[in-house]
Amino acid sequence: MQNNGFVKVFRNLPKEIQEDPLKLGVLTTLLLKAAFAHVQIKFRGLIIELERGELVTTYRRLARELKLNLSHLRRLLKQFQSLRLIKIKAIKNRCIIIKILVYDHIAEEDTEFETFIKLILKEDSGFGGTKDDTQKE
Numbered sequence: 001m002q003n004n005g006f007v008k009v010f011r012n013l014p015k016e017i018q019e020d021p022l023k024l025g026v027l028t029t030l031l032l033k034a035a036f037a038h039v040q041i042k043f044r045g046l047i048i049e050l051e052r053g054e055l056v057t058t059y060r061r062l063a064r065e066l067k068l069n070l071s072h073l074r075r076l077l078k079q080f081q082s083l084r085l086i087k088i089k090a091i092k093n094r095c096i097i098i099k100i101l102v103y104d105h106i107a108e109e110d111t112e113f114e115t116f117i118k119l120i121l122k123e124d125s126g127f128g129g130t131k132d133d134t135q136k137e
Helices: 021-033 059-066 070-082 111-121 131-135
Strands: 039-043 046-050 054-057 086-091 095-100
Touching: 021 054, 021 059, 021 070, 021 095, 046 054, 046 095, 054 059, 059 070, 070 086
Parallel strands: none
Antiparallel strands: 039 046, 054 095, 086 095
16 A cells, blocks of 8 residues: 555546445555555565555455455445445455456546646645745734
């Protein structure tokens, strides 16, 4: 999982995802955990190659991280599969690889947006002003 950067959430997600904070939270968590680029990792003793938009975990680990019971998590992931948002592949009964099918659409590069974000997050910019501007009142 990448510890920096951001993900975009589009307004054209399926209505049942938009209107359910839990489903939106689970999808956002999957997006944040997904590999941004091809990577090889070691997970539970296995060497696993992840493509962009994939993550490796177990149902139990993901349920624990999301503070959901196991059966609820499985139902949510099945719903995501039926909406064609994800695919799940079991690896030797040790882990699962979740492929986010809409990852490239959601995480596509937007250099104009990224430049804007970098400008407003600059520590010394103060959102376009100077540090002195914030202390004048």
